[in-house]
Amino acid sequence: MKYYIGVDIGGTNIAVGLVDENGRLLAKKSEPTQVERGCDALMEKTASLCVQLCKEQGKNLDEIQKIGIGVPGTVRCSTGEVMYSCNLPLERVNIADIISDKCRLPVTVLNDADAAAYGEYFVDGNKFESFVCITLGTGIGAGIILNGRIYNGFNGAGAEIGHTTLIKDGILCACGRKGCWEKYASATALIAQTAAAAEANPNSIMAGGKIDGQTAFRAAEKGDKAAERVISEYVEYVAEGLINVVNTFQPNKIVIGGGISKEGEPFISRIREYVYRYDYNRYMDKTIISAASLFNDAGIIGAALY
Ligand SMILES: [Zn+2]
Structure with missing residues (x-):
């Protein structure tokens, strides 16, 4: 060994x-x-x-x-x-x-x-020709594996999918552009979206308490309408960016990591459904989309x- x-x-x-x-x-x-x-x-x-x-x-x-x-x-x-x-x-x-x-x-x-x-690619069995890992954290981390090798551009600065524009003239990003995907679909973005919804909806069970990446998920499970709107919109932000990845690479597999991926299949299945509905590929095999398996390790x- x-x-x-x-x-x-x-x-x-x-x-x-x-x-x-x-x-x-x-x-x-x-x-x-x-x-x-x-x-x-x-x-x-x-x-x-x-x-x-x-x-x-x-x-x-x-x-x-x-x-x-x-x-x-x-x-x-x-x-x-x-x-x-x-x-x-x-x-x-x-x-x-x-x-x-x-x-x-x-x-x-x-x-x-x-x-x-x-x-993630290694523990998944090294078997795919193309594999993308997206981590929804403070920002959005992205890694692309092609033919068993990391692809990050000729100079190593590539694969920054979190810094591709989702909304023109959107929220200002630390990279200097506006409307980057990570400003809408990172864990930080979800927390900000949850906080805004809690403030706008004082009767929501999200209002008044401490807000983290799980707040909207837990409230939506209890039937909170404002929380369900936060989750629906967040799913679309994540999925729209993933569709860009799918349409660019058509990878065999995308795994989604970060704390939010612990929401598991109820969350991932909504993303998958949205991606499959709108990605450009209509008749060929679809990219497998699942939660990452290793989390912080x-x-x-x-x-x-x-
Ligand atoms: Zn950016």
């Missing part, structure tokens, strides 16, 4: 995991990222988490094949250099060299959404194994 370490460096936490060649996550460890402490501290913490995890699991570093690191940002995968990250103090830093020096192991680096997509497993 071969063993790998996967690392998911996020804006809030750094998570490291020991992964075997079958994609099983054997152990995991995480710590707050503390971005304010800067790049050197971040690299030191990442390396020490990898070493600690091995020690705790009774493995020597030389039993590990490699460390794979997923980072939110643009990565030059051939060298392991992070070019830019909007959440982390990493700009033109070769983190593969730094971590490799500290841990004396080969290190690969990739974008975190690509890592998550590869993790996809990035660690994908980074470890890619």
Whole structure:
């Protein structure tokens, strides 16, 4: 059996995991990222988490094949250099060299959404020619796998499907454009839509309480009309963006990740129905659309194994 370490460096936490060649996550460890402490501290913490995890699991570093690191940002995968990250103090830093020096192991680096997509693709059985993973989170993460390889453009900056326009002159996005898909279909967007509906409908059971990504779903289950309108509209926002993906790639499979995907089949089936009704393909086989299976661990497993 071969063993790998996967690392998911996020804006809030750094998570490291020991992964075997079958994609099983054997152990995991995480710590707050503390971005304010800067790049050197971040690299030191990442390396020490990898070493600690091995020690705790009774493995020597030389039993590990490699460390794979997923980072939110643009990565030059051939060298392991992070070019830019909007959440982390990493700009033109070769983190593969730094971590490799500290841990004396080969290190690969990739974008975190690509890592998550590869993790989902791998545990799904590596079998599809084309596979897309969409993560509905703070923003929308997207990873595209074509013929077993991550496709992210000639320069590594591609697959940013969350930053394709859904509504011209719509809500301003951090990327500088207006009306990006993620401003309407991310978890953050759902929470904002729920909060607006709660304020506009004081008699709704959503009003007055704490609002999160589940609020509208739970209220709609109890027959709350305003909540049902929020969910219907949100389903359409998600599905309209997915139709763009389907019409562009006609992938074998799309998986939907992020906390909201835990709503499971009742949510996914509504999205699927809408996509199948409006996508351009009328008579050929349809793209399989399902919830992701790994949730928060996809990035660690994908980074470890890619
Ligand atoms: Zn954008």
